[in-house]
Amino acid sequence: MAFIFEIGCDTHQKTIANTLVSIFRMHGVEASIEHENGLITCAINQDHPRLQEAFDAMGSLLPASVFMRGSSHRFDETPVTRLPEFLERLPLGLGVCPRCTGEMLDPSSRRYYYPFTSCNHCGGQYAFFDAYPYVRENTALRAIPPCPACAHEFSADPFREGYPQIGCPECGVGVSMREGDELFLARSSAEYKTLFERAAALIAAGKKIRIKTTTGIRVFAPSDAGGGTALMVFNASKLSTLFSLIDEEFNALLSIERPVLHVALKDERLKSVMGDTADAQYCDDGFTLLLGRELIEQGIDAAAVSTDEHTPVDAVIDYDIAINTQSPMRLFLNKDVRFVAQGERGSFPAxxxxxxxxxxxxxxxxxxxxxxxxxxxxxxxxxxxxxxxxxxxxxxxxxxxxxxxxxxxQDTASFMxxxxxxxxRKNSAVCAYFDETITFLYTKGEHITRIIPAEPFVSAGLIGRIGSLREGSDRLIGNLRSQHVQLYGVLETIESSSCSLFEAAAMIVGLENPAMNALAKEALRFVGKGGLQIDTKLRDNRFDSVAFLASIISYRLADVPTPLLCYSIFESLGDYFSDILTELKNRSKAEHVVLCGSGFANQSLYSRVVRNLKNTPPVLSRSFPIGRENxxxxxxxx
Ligand SMILES: [Zn+2]
Ligand SMILES: [Zn+2]
Structure with a gap:
């Protein structure tokens, strides 16, 4: 008899299925494990004496994934007589799995404080990957033969069977820490521990440190240093103290993908430095995790993190191997939906x-x-x-x-x-694409047509075009020139720059950082029922940028509070998207409505669009980023 359970898992990487393969192989339990079309199916020999042990191991060793959905189980008469086989394996860019984390923190383990600790199912493998097929000879570790203990694991440990990047302090990569003229080299567990203790002591003393992690160069600084917008959290038990999180956000942060989430800050001290919201991530790779372990000892639960390698720092942790760096996974999440907004990590290779x-x-x-x-x-x-x-x-x-x-x-490809x-692919659908630009597309199946093209934003002559927008618009400009010199100056700056539409909008609103994400961040500060109506309409089958900006200017003159104004921009854009999509769908009789482009990874906008389209819930990307990477x-x- 077979016990069959299924787990929804919308990713093209087979990490979760392969971890299950390892767990059942480890216990000698016969099983057959597949992962196709977003569904992991496990058929297990339910009469095996170690079945309960294997299930218990799942509880402690199987990581959560942001791509996992519900599960179900049933029984079947099919006999299961063989150990499960591994599915395709790719060089992953993930967090460290529970088993490897345990090894790094266990003083009796060979890999105690070894920052490159990883297995077939975890870690920053992509850093050292050179070419297919994915074998050690095609990685940066080709010149380092595994020690006897690792060679044994390579053939006998179900988590490291055939693992191309197997290693330990004995057969691994030495790490250096340079602080001024002083150079410290770490090659043993005790030395690695000292290295991370020293690094943590520097941050505790208010200093900055640059580390070549397996997910790329990172600069860590005290979280109250200012200037940063991203936080790396080391202490999972403090997530709910630092941030106001819904359950889905909490679980996503701790998932094996370790995505970056834009979250609401709760900690007052952090709020005073970073504003109401910030990008946050829970420590992923071995370097970050071990640094964090030492920082927790010092009473520090989170640090500011950036990837700017040119930031002046007080110390540098490095090693003698060049690395590949993937852009991080940014996840968009609310009560009803979850999608990857952008980034390569966790989505590619696939x-x-x-x-x-x-x-x-x-x-x-x-x-x-x-x-x-x-x-x-x-x-x-x-x-x-x-x-x-x-x-x-x-x-x-x-x-x-x-x-x-x-x-x-880009828009055609993202839609496809x-x-x-x-x-x-064979169905009819209408699509809104929103990234730097906005377009609307249609397909009857196979061929894609762009129905409403993008109108590139031209800043030159903006003041004149606003003045001739409609009757009375010239008075708006006259009023600006005489009464609101500063705002008029902003328009002159926009005219002489080559900024995008949303950068122009952010400048008019008066944001310090003129960018789309700054507008979105400000919109999140709005607490209230509804926004004001901003002009979002078509003129000659193109988005009317001039009317849009003129409308924002009018509200600025009426002293509308900034959060309300920013929220209104996205609420009105949301209405614009849903109105046009509904009209196109009705006219074309299309079966589906599709949203793509990273512009939709915006709480104010997305909620509005989905609320308006509740009769035709939009189709989104399932595993690949909604942004340009798809x-x-x-x-x-x-
Ligand atoms: Zn692992
Ligand atoms: Zn070794």
């Missing part, structure tokens, strides 16, 4: 189906055919391939020539990526 005779290129990622699947990774990792067609994003630099290159646009991920996926099918 295999997708179906495979086509094509190679797709976008944003320094490529998709090439490998057997019956498409493998997506950076072109330099994939090597050469034979294909009869190349699809490449407009403007993407290709390091080769080919007789059949077809160029595609969402359709492909949801198995809707272009390479859509490019396969264009």
């Amino acid at each position: 295999f997708v189906v179906p495979a086509l005779d094509v190679a797709s290129f976008a944003h320094s990622l490529a998709a090439v055919r490998v057997g019956e699947k498409m493998l997506i990774d950076r072109p330099e990792h994939l090597g050469g391939t034979a294909t009869s067609k190349v699809n490449a994003l407009e403007g993407e630099q290709l390091g080769f020539s080919h007789g059949n290159i077809h160029r595609f646009d 990526a969402v359709l492909a991920e949801n198995g809707l 272009g390479v996926v859509g490019g396969i099918y264009l």
